[in-house]
Amino acid sequence: MTVGVTLNGFVGDSAYTFAIGEVSDTVKKLMRVTKECLYLGIEKAVVGMRIGDIGYAIQEHAEKNGFGVVKELVGHGVGVKLHEKPEVPNYGKRGAAIKLEEGMVIAIEPMIMRAVPVLSFGRWMDVSTVDKKPSAHYEHTVAVSKGKPDILSTFEFVDNVLKEKNNN
Numbered sequence: 693m694t695v696g697v698t699l700n701g702f703v704g705d706s707a708y709t710f711a712i713g714e715v716s717d718t719v720k721k722l723m724r725v726t727k728e729c730l731y732l733g734i735e736k737a738v739v740g741m742r743i744g745d746i747g748y749a750i751q752e753h754a755e756k757n758g759f760g761v762v763k764e765l766v767g768h769g770v771g772v773k774l775h776e777k778p779e780v781p782n783y784g785k786r787g788a789a790i791k792l793e794e795g796m797v798i799a800i801e802p803m804i805m806r807a808v809p810v811l812s813f814g815r816w817m818d819v820s821t822v823d824k825k826p827s828a829h830y831e832h833t834v835a836v837s838k839g840k841p842d843i844l845s846t847f848e849f850v851d852n853v854l855k856e857k858n859n860n
Contacts, residue, residue, distance in 0.1 A: 747784025801831030
């Protein structure tokens, strides 16, 4: 599920993958690794790092766990519009692309799959894998700062509901 919000003229963007019904251990691993990729990418969203550092962290962790990244869809800048520059790919080279500066706001959104088949595009936000294999997608809006990134979106409410559901 992807959610975008506009408040006081500024946009926020977030996404969360939900398991519907019983899913295989492979799908559970895919979801866990995708969320780990998100936070590894976020760790790199500090002043002085580069966009390529974020993508590299995501790609390296996904591939180390036997998954691949979607290259056709990327994260992005966020501000007064939902999709602004710079693009924030889920792959990259360390030390490459633009340097992150304090105050930049970006959406980091790994999209991870078991394999990386060509995507089938319908309407905007109507995308599926050609082979119909599972994929996962998590996203946070992040403000770049010195020392530690500032995550502007939250999964807290979703996580609390899921924990409560699993305890019943």
